[in-house]
Amino acid sequence: MQLTQFTDYSIRVLIYLAVHGEKLATIAEIAQRYGISKNHLMKVVQELNARGYVQAIRGKNGGVRLRASASDINLGKLVHELEGGTSLLECFGRNNTCVITPSCHLRHAFAEALNSFYRTLEEYTLEDLLDDEAQLGLKKILLFDVA
């Protein structure tokens, strides 16, 4: 079972911004820290901006920061939103061609399992992932010569 790379990168961006604080961060700097493509991250930031998770400011002195506080970013809700376009199995999608769909109970069982997955994730906010120890470690890794 896989989440999209887009979701993975989105969460990494939000973690970066949460430890980075109020100051604007640049996409170039986030891309460099994680060693991932700037182009990928631009799309990720656009989407997070459109969904209200971050504030992206254009221009020479622009950058990006969290729009909400980390305690307001619910992990289950976030992942659910970002994974909205994917289908767990073919019968969950729009282009389903599985002939047994009308008589198959599989979708029901899997929908229930998916629900359990999201309910568990909903118990976490971004802040819950960032206790003092994690903050310290993440700052060392991500911001060592930025601050």
Place this chain on the structure above:
Amino acid sequence: MQLTQFTDYSIRVLIYLAVHGEKLATIAEIAQRYGISKNHLMKVVQELNARGYVQAIRGKNGGVRLRASASDINLGKLVHELEGGTSLLECFGRNNTCVITPSCHLRHAFAEALNSFYRTLEEYTLEDLLDDEAQLGLKKILLFDVA
């Protein structure tokens, strides 16, 4: 969030065999009914055979049938086995390059969510998906001129 096509097809094969009964079915016939590639299904059947879910008999009069009864095939266990090689996020896999892994609590939250997913699926066996009404519908769709 996506399961592999391999898992999807594996479950379809098991459903087919469950409604088909004791008689041997052929891969060609299953491929034709579902409108999916015979080559794909050969690999699926090989894997299900190796894992003890089906009995595949070679030769002219060969074919495939369930090895266990449908009530012994646990959906959570099956999907867990088949999805064993996939990673929910990069940090769940062997080729993880995410720099924040040592200080990131994300994996813990997602592992818990994945666990909830499988625990819910474990409440179902293949037989649970095949109540009388489902059996009747599936037989009509899959076996209409085979029996």
